[in-house]
Amino acid sequence: MLDQNTSAQLKTLLERLESPIEIVATLNGSDKSDKIKELVTEVAALSPQVTARFDGTNKRAPSFGIAKVGEQPRVNFAGLPMGHEFTSLILALLQVSGYAPKVSDEVLAQIKGLNLTSDFDVFVSLSCHNCPDVVQALNLIAIYNPDTTATMIDGAFFQDEVEERKIMAVPMLFQNGEHIGQGRMTLEEIIAKLDTGAAAKDAEKLNAKESFDVLVIGGGPAGNTSAIYAARKGIKTGIVAERFGGQVMDTMDIENYTSIQKTQGPKFAAEMEAHVREYGVDIMNLQKVSSIKGADETANGLVEVTLENGAKLESKTVILSTGARWREMNVPGEKEYKTRGVAYCPHCDGPLFKGKRVAVIGGGNSGVEAAIDLAGIVEHVTLVEFDTKLRADQVLQDKLNSLPNTTVIMNALSTEVVGDGSQVTALKYKDRATDEEHTVELAGIFVQIGLLPNTDFLKDSPVELSKRGEIVINERNETNVKGVFAAGDCTTVPYKQIIIATGEGAKASLSAFDYIIRSGQ
Incomplete structure (x- = not known):
């Protein structure tokens, strides 16, 4: 063997x-x-x-x-x-x-x-x-x-x-x-x-920490790069991360990061973390931020960050790099049948649907790639796309169209996930041209329709957000709040790519350092 x-x-x-x-x-x-x-x-x-x-x-x-x-x-x-x-x-x-x-x-x-x-x-x-x-x-x-x-x-x-x-x-x-x-x-x-008792113990330890020079919120590529650049300046640097590694942890293959011909997301994330730890950055993992106050709002002129466990951290500057998460369909039945037929990772969950019929929602690169991968495992794949055409690269479309066990439905609005109380049994969708409703019987639905920024905790804060919920920044990664910077997929910078996030993280950190010098802190 x-x-x-x-x-x-x-x-x-x-x-x-x-x-x-x-x-x-x-x-x-x-x-x-x-x-x-x-x-x-x-x-x-x-x-x-x-x-x-x-x-x-x-x-x-x-x-x-x-x-x-x-x-x-x-x-x-x-x-x-x-x-x-x-x-x-x-x-x-x-x-x-x-x-x-x-x-x-x-x-x-x-x-x-x-x-x-x-x-x-x-x-x-x-x-x-x-x-x-x-x-x-x-x-x-x-x-x-x-x-x-x-x-x-x-x-x-x-x-x-x-x-x-x-x-x-x-x-x-x-x-x-x-x-x-x-x-x-x-x-x-x-x-x-x-x-x-872990949350209470964590809060006690966190409250005892002295203020930081740069406090990074988020442990993905943008946040890690920000921390490395700050720590290399010899200033006190910390990272607060809900999940160290971020969205990269759910990425199977990475083939477009310069100098690395091919790697896998979890390996890439582990190497990022090891790099950060080389510089003695204070890593506070499994911590979620609930609110933030800018330097103008606090008595001591420091940015204040409050965590969900009640702990408060202070820093001269904060870099928001909270990344993004999978976008959901937001239709009846999706939440009820999540992990019971509704899935978001074809690499992880695809083998569980061997010999069954499934659907993929989304006609971009992620959706078409998922359909191609699943076609080699399941009985049949139905790809459902909202638009009148697929948005994936032509080479991926050609591959999909060559497979005998795939069907593509375009101009379709997914309206409901149907189940029997324990697992998914069908997907309902509406033909946008005729308003006619259809039902596809299946066992699994893989949702691949893009990302949402992780900025919900900022909705009641003074930090300006775009209509899409992205943090509005300028060319120096400054937000509208004094002492607060942002980088990566949670911002208005276009093209959500790992290599872009790392570059933005470096820019944000350099801008934060420049702010510290010029403000005399």
Whole structure:
């Protein structure tokens, strides 16, 4: 199952094992069971520290668990952890043996302090680039909480359970059988979800911080670049981010960033964060801003930022780089069936609709690319476009039109997501030329209609917004509020691209530094 090169690399990695471990497989005689046995046997053969057993009693078969010798497995894989999940397997082997995880002492102390007694299940697809972070986080929590288990479940391996539990988006996370979250989540986000006192503790720490020279709001390409440029000036710099990495974390392939021929969003985001940390920037992740006051509104002439947990931060300057989010259709049924047939990431959730009929909403590059990708997985794709023509590049349109299992409907207004109470069953749309209503029976709807700026927290603030909700800036990235600058996809700058956001972040930071010098602060 493992090719020669992969086996050699894994053998080298297993030399780092801190203590003997066992891989305990639960088999049932199926073809899938044979594959599990083959993988377990091959891994065990690579190190004298690894023993394979085939007498497991896990409730899911076939599956396997990893444990120190003499202990019961707490880290389990119900499926073959290949593809994106192969790294999860490697880390599980090492960390179960006692190999130290690459997390801060503070985060590790938080994990140990959870004192959980829980069974976590996370449903994944092996093509999902968001799933490994969740799997690896739960594995780590199980390793350091002796009464807790974590199980990765490959939806393709356990399709009956996927159907029974109505899993229509991944990663999908359950604690003791109760749904507690879905989508990409970092280790810190999961800890915060499980630690009920985390918000109050965070607020206390944040309130104790001294004022900053530059405080960046947002952890995407614009925000990270702003922070790097500010920190390199030797001034006190901080980042407040609701989700470090931003929209890039949901981007599969990046092929148009100069000097990087091809990379993936999560990898690009991780490298951005590592770059920022090189300069000692104070990163405050998982924090959402609720309001902002300009320098003219405060007694001490500093910009004041209030977070949702009640904490207040002060800075000579603030750079708003909150990015954007997927635009929703805003039709009846969309919110009710989100993650139950309504999806926004074809790479992540597409495999869950194998052999089914789906729709893609949107005829731009994202929509047509999604339709092309899905056509190789599902039974049929219907692309629904509001305009009278597609807006995607011609090469993408030609590829779409060449596929036998796709249909394009143009000049159509999506009006309703229809479901049976548990999952999507159809999409209703209206022909804009005739006003005639139509219903397309399907199991999934992938929404690809652009982005909305993350500026809702500014609607009652003095910061000027455009009709689209974008922050209005000038050529120096200044807003209309003293001491407040902005950069990236949340602003009026056209063309929402990573490379443009990074350039705008640099400009905003240089402008903020110039403001500090000229204002004598």
